[in-house]
Amino acid sequence: MLAPCYTHEKPARHHLRNNSVIVSLANEVKLRDFGSVVKSIDFREGDSVVIITREHQHDEVVPKECLSKDRLPGYVGMIGSKEKIAATFSHLRQQGISEQLLARIRAPIGLDIGARSPAEIALSIMAEIIAQRYGKMAQQSETKFRKKEVVTSS
Secondary structure (H helix, E strand, O other): OHHHHHHOOOOOOOEEEEEEEEOOOOOOOOOOOOOHHHOOOOOOOOEEEEEEOOOOOOOHHHHHHOOOOOOOOOOOEOOOHHHHHHHHHHHHHHHHOHHHHOEEEEEEOOOOOOOOOHHHHHHHHHHHHHHHOOOOOOOOOOOHHHHHHHHHOO
């Protein structure tokens, strides 16, 4: 199952409460801080992690924990502005996350389909996840953000 909104099998309930996340997808609800939730997950290659948090300080915890696992998820994407992504990646580098691991993060998340509404943005994210899953995106590509950074800094 890719996501409840994609399969229409069961609606997802997402709530942020006291800097904790609850995501009710199928059989399990986790009510803990972001780091603890990610640490508790045994990722498989086909898993996808979409990082959309309410506060920027949490944006470092989730990718750091995801990329510190023995088995990495197949897809990690993070929403955000160029500035937020640059700051997050800089902090992650300072914490010892390698360029090779950072290159696994798709940021900003989603295919560029001109999305404006939340539903369209969700569709662009699912499209990117599906494209990655079926090999339609370069496996070793740098993040979209970093490609733009290289172009603009030349």
